[in-house]
Amino acid sequence: MGKWKTCYNESRKYKKEWEEQFKWLTFRGDKCYCKVCNATIKTMKTSNLDLHEKTAKHMKNSDTKPILKIQSNLGKSNKSKTEEFEIKYTVSEANVVSEDGTATSTTNPAVPGKEVLNPANIGFIGCGNMAQALLNAFIRKGLIDPSHVMASAPSDRNLTKLRSLGVKTTHDNNEVVKHSDVIFLCVKPHHLTDMIGDLNALERSHNPLFVSIITGFDIKTLEEMLTALIDYPRVIRLMPNTPSMVGQGCCVYTLGSHTPEAYNEVMNSMLSSIGLSAEIPEYQMDAACGLAGSGPAYIYAAIEALADGGVKMGLPRQLAQTLAAQMVKGAATMVLESGKHPGQLKDEVCSPGGTTIAAMHSLEKNGLRNALISAVEASALRSKELGTKK
Numbered sequence: 001m002g003k004w005k006t007c008y009n010e011s012r013k014y015k016k017e018w019e020e021q022f023k024w025l026t027f028r029g030d031k032c033y034c035k036v037c038n039a040t041i042k043t044m045k046t047s048n049l050d051l052h053e054k055t056a057k058h059m060k061n062s063d064t065k066p067i068l069k070i071q072s073n074l075g076k077s078n079k080s081k082t083e084e085f086e087i088k089y090t091v092s093e094a095n096v097v098s099e100d101g102t103a104t105s106t107t108n109p110a111v112p113g114k115e116v117l118n119p120a121n122i123g124f125i126g127c128g129n130m131a132q133a134l135l136n137a138f139i140r141k142g143l144i145d146p147s148h149v150m151a152s153a154p155s156d157r158n159l160t161k162l163r164s165l166g167v168k169t170t171h172d173n174n175e176v177v178k179h180s181d182v183i184f185l186c187v188k189p190h191h192l193t194d195m196i197g198d199l200n201a202l203e204r205s206h207n208p209l210f211v212s213i214i215t216g217f218d219i220k221t222l223e224e225m226l227t228a229l230i231d232y233p234r235v236i237r238l239m240p241n242t243p244s245m246v247g248q249g250c251c252v253y254t255l256g257s258h259t260p261e262a263y264n265e266v267m268n269s270m271l272s273s274i275g276l277s278a279e280i281p282e283y284q285m286d287a288a289c290g291l292a293g294s295g296p297a298y299i300y301a302a303i304e305a306l307a308d309g310g311v312k313m314g315l316p317r318q319l320a321q322t323l324a325a326q327m328v329k330g331a332a333t334m335v336l337e338s339g340k341h342p343g344q345l346k347d348e349v350c351s352p353g354g355t356t357i358a359a360m361h362s363l364e365k366n367g368l369r370n371a372l373i374s375a376v377e378a379s380a381l382r383s384k385e386l387g388t389k390k
């Protein structure tokens, strides 16, 4: 009897529980199938079943949003009893995967839904550009109920906008901490030390997850700082980017040393609903900041310059800008969907003696590649530097 058979027989013992957890799962004879796409299910590991829910075939045949049930003691103390909650999440083009785990694309629209991360209360300390990008995206995707969110900032500059979404607001960061199971730390790096210094120690029964999006501050430093509030603080370091707001974000994260593995699934489910999400080793964080965190600004500048070129050569401004943006989106989609090396795609546009190779020569002379590599390097080094200036 092979490994699968043992695993399968084991799972049959818990048939009812499995079917309860994965509504699409069914047992027929000595095999297990997906009711939605009729696929045979070969391994009963939870991670594989989660993966199956995200396959293009399953998504195509499913008219409901996939349901991910996670056992977690979110927001409770280490000793508290396990509590079950449900996350429903939408799948955007960036995060549909095939059975073998490789990325594929889909034309499935994201399925709107009102189900929320429940019963978690979410807090945001600092509510500027990045916090609003995340919060708006979570609300729009139906992951967070605004009435479960509390946000704080010193002024009303940003809070007013959040109030109009139904989010509770305050100028007192301690209120946010008290209210929340998951707390996003979204202040500028130079405000972090003072901000944490002003927080009160937590009740022993309250051990929330702190998700820091603050550039440069590593897990060890964050944990040391938060130890003033609670022993063994639960921390995730997250590097998001602003296109998360339109469901096309790049979010990478690292779990802290006291953070239960269950939070990996929680984070991944939340973030994959607003673009690409991946857990990465912490030493890659500064580089990820240089590329994906700061990157949208490089491309905005490129789109603006390309539009200027179009205008210079006679196109109306609005048309030039739309063509530039759509062209960038199209080229990025080609890279993601074709699986071809960008150099090969470039070669395919450059006909001998043609217009594009003439333009490529001009870009080489003006140092386009050098400029972009240097930009990523500069941002990554600055991220490292910000983390050392406490």
Ligand SMILES: NC(=O)c1ccc[n+]([C@@H]2O[C@H](COP(=O)([O-])OP(=O)(O)OC[C@H]3O[C@@H](n4cnc5c(N)ncnc54)[C@H](OP(=O)(O)O)[C@@H]3O)[C@@H](O)[C@H]2O)c1
Residues within 6 Å of the ligand: 125, 126, 127, 128, 129, 130, 131, 152, 153, 154, 155, 156, 157, 158, 159, 173, 186, 187, 188, 189, 191, 194, 195, 213, 214, 215, 239, 240, 241, 242, 293, 294
């Ligand atoms: N923007 C990005 O693309 C991006 C990408 C990745 C990571 N990040 C990181 O995200 C963090 C926030 O960046 P951002 O661009 O969103 O900055 P931002 O727009 O300037 O927002 C900062 C927010 O922090 C608030 N704040 C300042 N001091 C505070 C305090 N003591 N307590 C509570 N709130 C306080 C500000 O309050 P007011 O509303 O009163 O001004 C504001 O709401 C930074 O650490 C940055 O490194 C940003």
